[in-house]
Amino acid sequence: GSTLQAAASGSGRYFGTAIAASRLSDGTYSGIANREFNMITAENEMKADATEPNQNQFNFTNGDRILSWAQSNGKRVRGHALAWYSQQPGWMQNMSGSSLRSAMLNHVTQVAGHYKGKIYAWDVVNEAFADGSSGARRDSNLQRTGNDWIEAAFKAARSADSGAKLCYNDYNTDNWSDAKTQAVYTMVKDFKSRGVPIDCVGFQSHFNSQSPVPSNYQTTLQNFANLGVDVQITELDIEGSGSSQASSYQRVVQACLAVSRCTGITVWGVRDSDSWRSSGTPLLFDGSGNKKAAYTSVLNAL
Ligand code: XIL
Numbered sequence: 001g002s003t004l005q006a007a008a009s010g011s012g013r014y015f016g017t018a019i020a021a022s023r024l025s026d027g028t029y030s031g032i033a034n035r036e037f038n039m040i041t042a043e044n045e046m047k048a049d050a051t052e053p054n055q056n057q058f059n060f061t062n063g064d065r066i067l068s069w070a071q072s073n074g075k076r077v078r079g080h081a082l083a084w085y086s087q088q089p090g091w092m093q094n095m096s097g098s099s100l101r102s103a104m105l106n107h108v109t110q111v112a113g114h115y116k117g118k119i120y121a122w123d124v125v126n127e128a129f130a131d132g133s134s135g136a137r138r139d140s141n142l143q144r145t146g147n148d149w150i151e152a153a154f155k156a157a158r159s160a161d162s163g164a165k166l167c168y169n170d171y172n173t174d175n176w177s178d179a180k181t182q183a184v185y186t187m188v189k190d191f192k193s194r195g196v197p198i199d200c201v202g203f204q205s206h207f208n209s210q211s212p213v214p215s216n217y218q219t220t221l222q223n224f225a226n227l228g229v230d231v232q233i234t235e236l237d238i239e240g241s242g243s244s245q246a247s248s249y250q251r252v253v254q255a256c257l258a259v260s261r262c263t264g265i266t267v268w269g270v271r272d273s274d275s276w277r278s279s280g281t282p283l284l285f286d287g288s289g290n291k292k293a294a295y296t297s298v299l300n301a302l
Contacts, residue, residue, distance in 0.1 A: 004284075004295075005038035007302035008264065011257060014039040015302070016078065016266035018235070021045050021062040023274060024069055028289045032270050039120065040070040041078045041234070041266055043276070047087040051111050055091045055103060060114055067118060078234065078266065079119040081126035081169065082108045083153045085140035093141065101145040105156045112160035121165035121200055121232070124157045125150050131172055135183035150187070151196045158197040169202035169234055175214035176223065188227050202234035205252060206268070208280075209239060213248050218255035225261035235268040237275060237282035238294070246297035249284070253301040 008015035016039030023029045033040075044050060045062035052058055070077050083104055095103055112122060128150055130138045137143045150168070157166050168188065173181045184201070191198045201224050207213050214220070221231045233256055238248045256262035269275045273287035284295040 004036045004299060004302065007299055009038070010302070013256070013262070013302075014076065014264035016040060016264060017270055018043040018266065018268045019066050019069070019270075020274070021065045023270075024065070029270055029274065030069075032285060032289055034073050038075050039078060039264055039266060040066060040075050041080045042066045043269070044087070046079055046111070046115075047081060048084065048092060048107055048111075049087045049089045052092075052107055053089050055089075056106065056110075058110055058114065063115075067115065071118070076120040077115075077118065078232075079112070079115060079122040079164065080234075081123040082111055082157060083124060083142060083149070084126040085138060085142060086127065088141075096141055097145060100141055101149065101152070104142060104145070104149070105152060108153050108156040109160045112157045112164065115164075116161040117163055119161065119164045121167050121202075121230075122157055122161070123169040123202055123234070124154050124166045126169045127171065128168075129170060129173075129180050129183050131180060133179045135179040137183075151191065154191070154197050165199040165230065166197055167200040167202045167232065167234075168198060169204065171204035171206055171235075172211060173201075174203055174205060174207075174211075174217050174220055176216040176220040177214075181220060185224060185227070188224065188229060192227050192229070198229060200230040200232055200263075202232050204235035204268075205233050205237075206235060207238040207248060207252075208282075213238070213251050213255075217252070218258050221255055221259045221262050225259050230261050230263045231259065232263055233265040236265060237268045237277065239277070239280045239282050241281050242293055245281075246293040249294045250297040250301045253298050257301070 004015040017037040271285040272281040
């Protein structure tokens with residue numbers, strides 16, 4: 001194919017990007033996004049601080065703007081994210097215990113319910129494990145409501161939208177040798193064995209010189225897939241430039257294509273100038289919207 005979405009479709013996969021509602025009026029941005037990508041993630045607009053700014057008062061204005069842009073252009077949407085320690089509204093940050101547990105479950109129910117039937121996959125829980133060698137859960141107000149908060153969130157999401165695939169999403173879970181990867185794997189294996197509803201695992205895949213694409217990345221994706229879940233690369237960006245960046249992107253695409261249950265790849269933004277990273281050039285298009293070497297290597301690898 002001559003675009004990322006067309007090339008990915010050749011093997012039944014999608015190629016997506018994160019979209020910021022505020023940038024859709026930029027014709028260069030929306031033109032590239034519409035041409036190249038067929039799966040859309042709201043970069044911030046479906047997070048809890050955006051969708052429930054006051055408790056039990058929901059605001060779907062910007063999330064709906066992204067959904068309707070995607071739908072009117074024939075694209076599917078990944079929902080991001082229902083339960084997360086970060087980007088919580090102030091009222092939620094100040095809650096704890098059983099009242100927080102109820103508020104979290106209500107949030108999952110209301111947001112997944114609002115978007116029922118319109119979402120390909122939800123990141124139900126995002127970033128719930130600690131970095132480093134502990135293999136422990138990340139400490140957070142949600143974690144302190146009890147270790148079963150993650151499965152409770154998944155069950156609420158399934159009840160609210162039985163048609164959406166339900167994903168656990170995290171970063172630094174790419175290297176099979178890392179304690180964090182093993183801890184997430186153990187949780188998913190446990191969920192599958194006990195019938196907790198989980199359909200997919202998202203690998204954010206924010207790579208840089210400190211955390212490059214690991215040599216066992218494909219092994220990690222395959223081992224998770226072997227548990228009976230789909231795997232997806234959900235927030236890909238890679239610091240660097242030129243041929244070294246291009247070859248890292250190529251390795252990520254090759255790893256996904258080698259795993260039959262790796263159903264798609266999403267990059268976290270369109271142009272380098274749209275990236276959440278404060279510096280660097282981590283994406284596939286430069287600030288003027290020109291295709292980079294990384295773009296060409298991805299297209300050729302798909
Ligand atoms: C980032 C957005 O890109 C930024 O605009 C925002 O300021 C902070 O969040 N992991 C995630 C994403 O799951 O939601 C984060 O997105 C990047 C890291």
